[in-house]
Amino acid sequence: MDLLRSYWSPAELVTNGLIFLHLLGALAVGMLLGYERSYNGRAAGMRTYGLVCLASAALTVINAYPSMWYGGSWGHGSAPTGDPTRVIQGIVTGIGFLGAGVIMREGLSIRGLSTAASIWATSAIGITIGLGFYAVAIAAAILTILVMSTLRPIERLLPHRSVIHLMLAFARDKAPPPEELRVQAVKHGFEVMDWSFHLSSGSGNFECQLVLLGKGEPDPMELVSALVAEDAVVEFRLSPSRI
Numbered sequence: 286m287d288l289l290r291s292y293w294s295p296a297e298l299v300t301n302g303l304i305f306l307h308l309l310g311a312l313a314v315g316m317l318l319g320y321e322r323s324y325n326g327r328a329a330g331m332r333t334y335g336l337v338c339l340a341s342a343a344l345t346v347i348n349a350y351p352s353m354w355y356g357g358s359w360g361h362g363s364a365p366t367g368d369p370t371r372v373i374q375g376i377v378t379g380i381g382f383l384g385a386g387v388i389m390r391e392g393l394s395i396r397g398l399s400t401a402a403s404i405w406a407t408s409a410i411g412i413t414i415g416l417g418f419y420a421v422a423i424a425a426a427i428l429t430i431l432v433m434s435t436l437r438p439i440e441r442l443l444p445h446r447s448v449i450h451l452m453l454a455f456a457r458d459k460a461p462p463p464e465e466l467r468v469q470a471v472k473h474g475f476e477v478m479d480w481s482f483h484l485s486s487g488s489g490n491f492e493c494q495l496v497l498l499g500k501g502e503p504d505p506m507e508l509v510s511a512l513v514a515e516d517a518v519v520e521f522r523l524s525p526s527r528i
Contacts, residue, residue: 341407
């Protein structure tokens with residue numbers, strides 16, 4: 286019973302209160318970061334980011350109070366110590382698996398890289414809160430939000446080249462030679478960066494997947510319209526190569 290009462294001692298309750306305040310702050314910051322992703326229609330939203338930041342802070346902040354572990358009975362008189370560096374290493378490793386789960390590849394298109402990077406940044410902010418660097422955590426949260434919300438429009442304004450992924454399916458006996466596709470792409474302002482071909486055994490269609498680099502601001506629909514004008518095209522798919 287003495288051991289059980291030690292978990293509810295005044296010193297233990299004060300420590301729990303301090304940790305709880307850390308968790309509230311981490312949850313609020315994480316949800317704020319997640320709202321930007323949720324607003325832009327991403328799968329990982331306020332709940333995911335809030336939990337990542339909260340968990341990272343919780344696993345870090347408890348290392349600040351090793352003398353209060355297990356009701357203050359851990360160590361049996363010796364000076365107990367925690368090692369936050371090992372905890373941080375475990376958090377970063379675990380977040381790597383979570384980030385990999387939001388990265389999806391569809392053909393030559395890759396989606397979710399920015400979301401994965403922002404989840405990793407959120408865990409780092411949670412760790413910073415757990416260590417007690419509140420000003421740094423607030424600054425990091427503001428910078429992360431600015432990067433996710435404002436840099437994309439700025440990227441569009443700066444000189445750049447657009448990369449798109451175009452899939453075309455032709456009837457097997459009507460597929461044009463690859464050189465003809467290259468000529469059409471160059472004619473409409475695109476350069477063929479990469480390609481792959483596939484002959485489907487089920488439908489019998491000849492599939493061509495192209496990664497196109499736009500020179501300036503060409504309209505990809507003009508290229509698609511020129512290619513699908515012929516009856517040989519039975520299916521097409523156009524999408525950004527990287528998001």
